[in-house]
Amino acid sequence: MKYLAQRVIHAMALLLAISFFSFALLQLAPGDYFDSMRLNPQISSQALAGMRSQYGLDQPLPIRYERWLTALLHGQLGVSFASRGPVGPVLRLRARNTLVLSGTATLFAWLLALPIGIWSATKRNGWADRFWGLATSALLTVPDLVVFLGLLLLAIRTGWFPTGGMRTEATDGLGYWSDAKDLARHLILPALAVALVSVPILIRHIRAAMVEALESPFLRAARGHGIANSRLLFRYALPAASNPLISLAGFSVATMLSASALAEIVLGWPGLGPLLVESILSKDIYLVVAIVMLSSVFLVAGNLLADLLLFASDPRIRVE
Amino acid sequence: MQRVPFWNYCVFVAAATLSIGYARAQSHPAEEPMVAEVSSGHAGGRLVLAMRSEPKTLNPVLAQDAPSRDVIRCLTADLIHINRGSQKTEPALAKSWTASRDGRQYTLRLRRGLRFSDGQPLDADDVVFSFQVYLDEKIDSSERDLLVVGGKPISVEKVDQYTVRFEMAQPDAAAERLFDGIAILPRHLLEGAYRKGEFANAWSVSMAPAEFAGLGPFRLKEYVPGQRIVLERNPYYWKEDGSGHRLPYLDEVVFLFVPNEDTQVIRFQAGDADILTRFSAENFAVLEKQQAAKHYHLDDLGAGLEYNFMFFNLNGVDPKAQPEIARKQEWFEDKRFRQAVSEAIDRDSIVRLVYNGRATPLWTQVTPGNRLWVDPAIAHPALSVAHGRELLRSAGFSWKSDGSLQDSHGRPVEFSILTSSSNAQRVKIATLIQDDLSKLGMNVQINSLEFHTMVDRLLTSHDYEAAVMGLVSGDADPTSEMNVWMSSGDTHLWHPNQTQPATPWEAEMDRLMQQQLVELDHSKRKRLYDRVQEIVADELPVICLVSPNILVGASDRVGNFHAAILDPYTLWNIDQLYIQ
């Protein structure tokens, strides 16, 4: 309990520091959102100055940070200049899209990696194991970007998958089932892309953990007792191997908002990744800070969750 | 008791009925619609458009981004409208107007009997209210500056129920054009919010359709966040076609939100979208091949209003603070140097390589697409590196044995070109220029910076040597570019915000621009502005390069499709489009 409280306090302090430094970082480069309008001959500098002071952009940094912090305590995340409205709704929509993508991708990844990892572990050093070992090495070598570009090229050339977006707009409103099918069609490629990036590492870790469990003395003893192989595998080895897997699962949660960023940008999925880049490039500062904070919350919470799960599931840790 | 005679009673009833009828007629007079010059077309059908990003607001006073404006244009109407096809003004909500002798007062007469899309009548009070909101400093509309003439905002006065008088501090030759885009707002719906100071929250994209009332051809039907916005026909629209049918022809307009231009193109090709507005030259090449097969047609409308140019830093920089730049300005300020650069740049290569041939080379700021103001007499010197070298030689430059250029003091001629990293085309233009100028022996470096940093360097710190940029005027009229050509202007890019004109030709340009602002005769105005174009082509404060062509496409089943080079290009006559 004390441990938990300590971790939570650390997490809060970290988030505060992140918010402050993000704010400070954003001021380093010259210019702000309204500079893009300076080049419009029909908008006068007085009008721009008026817009700036309306959003408090003419105040010095500490005052702005303080205002933002107090607004945050009231549950408001600031204003997005680009959409001239509060950050909340924009963030919610895009975060939802990203969670859909990374949730599905994580599911794919584990569904693929678990069986393959376990199989490789049981047949270690056999041809299957060698094959999967080579395959994961190959996949690890190819940079993420190249994987995404390759999948995009595949989609463009073959036309099997829609390229970009979450929905085929013209067919919307025909009922939940067709909506779901349409979403699934758009989801496959990006989810596959994100899953492919994490699958090799997952397979390796799962295999390593299973191998360690399978070669441990207690399992040999259990085998000696004559327990059937399948029971051995699922009721004895897997639980013992779960320690590192649980922390892996926790990390999956931690990176749920950030891992898919590059894939979203390349494959055109309307999530937080493209929004972050867009708002950084247009200097929509409150939106940037909000996104960074949200990702950090997930990061910190995911790590905490992983630690807690470990704590709960592994008695060895509790004893220490 | 005295009995009232029967015939007295009749007279009384008759008088009462007549007066009631008269009063009724006054409050709901017969409608005076505008007759559009179109006769073909029939009612019905649904137009689908793919839009690159979502509208941020439906509030005409606050909208700044293009998607918001595109949708708002379909929902609202203005007093005097610029017909994008002819590029001239025409009556809209105002059926006629008179200008005072001195050109400072305009008295506009509204059409009678018009109603908003919710059935409520339109009258001068709505007009006065609308202008009050647009001019309100606390609301800070970006349109407000357009309504400031001679340093003072225009004043609006109701004369009677259907007449409004506008007065300006000085005559404005382009006064009629001011009214385009100033949407007339329904007082009965918005005055409450305005008085409470909540106008900024009114008419957001997610408002209920019942809260909206406009005078445009369509009204809001549905908004699905992240997906689409649907408009339906406005049954009270005040225009009819030549045969007396009430416009618009279309039943519904759907704006689909797509993430980027490539998706727009894909949707158009697949037939999901009916119109494609302004896409890149590369996509044109891809789409061109399938025109017949997929039943759509593409149009290359020629040059639009955008002009891309290169310019040098002609600011008076402090030699102690920025010694390098101050030194190089000795070259930049020599007209022969700028001319040599202009003559060495291969504009045809830019047209071919950057825009796939779908652009028009320029030698001055007004493009051929601007029919009312283009000056065909401006010289188009051909590409000539040899002549460039001659000019440089006469200016005291010479070449070293390795071919590099040096000035009269023996210093090598090297400078950097600033450009925005997010605009791929301008970076390409700069790369081509870099290669072209190497033929003159100049060593040019390209600095592509993030957009806001670039703007800061150009307009605030003046820490740059040369830059490649582009501008699009909001309107074809030169008055929309006052801030660019006046030496005191904010966007007088090469040397903004001058207190006194730094050179005689800038002083001359100032005079000419001020004169054309108040000159009411068009041919005289044209001569004045022609002279401005001549100065630009001759003195080269900006070296104009190219104007990208306006490329549009439409499905074959869209009738009355007449795209124009002025924004909004394809939707300006949306009330006349129909599905065949």
Next chain:
Amino acid sequence: MTHRHKLWAALALLVCLHALVFFAGFFAPYDFAAQNRDLTFAPPTRIHFLDAAGNFHARPFVYGLKNDPTSADGYAVDQARVYPMRFFSRGSAYRFGRVLPSGLHLFGVDDPGRLFLMGTDAFGRDQFSCFLYGGRISLMAGWIAAALSLLIGIIVGTLAGFYGGWIDQILMRGGELFLALPWLYLLFAVRAELPLHIAGWQVFLLLVAVMGLVGWARPARLIRGVVLSAKERNFVLAARGFGASDMHVICRHVLPQTYGVILTQITLLIPQYVLAEVTLSFLGLGASEPIPSWGTQLAALQQYYVLSSFWWMFLPAILLVPVFLLYYAAADALQERLASVPL
């Protein structure tokens, strides 16, 4: 293959790769900035041994290329013009090893023939030459950033692991902070502040250096882990028992135990930072024109029409894979080698 053979093979191949890139002037037939404005987006040139009549030529040759608006890609082969390939030919000037001026190229064809092994880009620049020259910038970027982040990571990790306690807490929390912040802004800020007169490639390398400087958190964590276990070893305790100073213990006893990890980290960090360079180029912070880098070559693929119509522009992406493979193989071999050596 034994560990040692594997390691030497991987290292030898890496040296070959770097030599190829270092001597790009010799191996590349053209200068990276040479534009051929009539031959934009030309497909890779086919090398022939058999001519149209079916005769075999020992010296391979290429045909001329001409513009043909009617063909799919806008080009047609002109069989009337034959250009034999020349080896050790004279071509555009460059500096051999960056020092000696030279005009010698490994292979090429006479003007006006062109040999585009990987096609051309929007300006008609030979993509093969750009790839070789681009490797200079990208690999240099990887090395510089990796070295910087590792250097700081070593210092921080050693201090945190050795002293423990609140120093450890602060440094590790600081590391988490660094991992979470959006450093992109710092990069934009640095880019914005730089004066105009720094060459494009220098600007770029500065940005990469900044990236390396802020990326110390992960290596630090790893090094800290090693130091934590290393400092408990018997000989270390013995040295401390003898009264050796902290600095002495760190430098002579603890750090050597980390060398293995450091070496493997370098081989893993370099490709990571090469990728980071690619990402920077995607966002417009890459090397400015006309300097090529692998990142700018890939950044051209951001536009759909390039990706779908000109397949050869994808080749640099594919060629990255063997480069990364070499680094990862070296890292693997190093790990195995070190694991097999008793500590």
